Amino acid sequence: SQKIEQNSEALNIQEGKTATLTCNYTNYSPAYLQWYRQDPGRGPVFLLLIRENEKEKRKERLKVTFDTTLKQSLFHITASQPADSATYLCALDELSGNTPLVFGKGTRLSVIA
């Protein structure tokens, strides 16, 4: 069966450290993978998109990797700050007709000062 899993429901790290969130998938062939941030009580907001032929993408303190062999994406936040505390969602895009994005359940990140 098809599955998309984010490694943990919650992750606590200290301010200044690098946070690493994992997204694994089974029985999907995504052409793109996206990461979103969701603050409590708000809708998710797009952060980064990576294509299947890209190994890595960066945006300021954010870095995403995509390994189609391992069927895994890693999302890194370097020099983390308390303002980075939020839930982070990964989403797969199979580029198959009009198939909508498939979202993981998210990882709730808490950055402790």
Place this chain on the structure above:
Amino acid sequence: DVKVTQSSRYLVKRTGEKVFLECVQDMDHENMFWYRQDPGLGLRLIYFSYDVKMKEKGDIPEGYSVSREKKERFSLILESASTNQTSMYLCASSADGRGGNTIYFGEGSWLTVV
């Protein structure tokens, strides 16, 4: 900036009532979506639409219907609300179905059915 506006932020409805959740986007996007989000279950797709007057079932369409009479507006209808439909509902839109498009979400509508 793309804006997806959901008409009601908080609603309280009685069991059996008909409920309308309205959503409008201002970027001429072809695609619109309705999700519900519950603790521990993540985002679940209810219905989506790729064009005016078109609709497709998502993962959990039972108990819901939708209407898309105009490109910018996508309505979610609960024909007879039940307590298990208490949830946060998120509307979203994206440019087209060719892939690599980001989804823009509204702020969410918190529905409580009593």
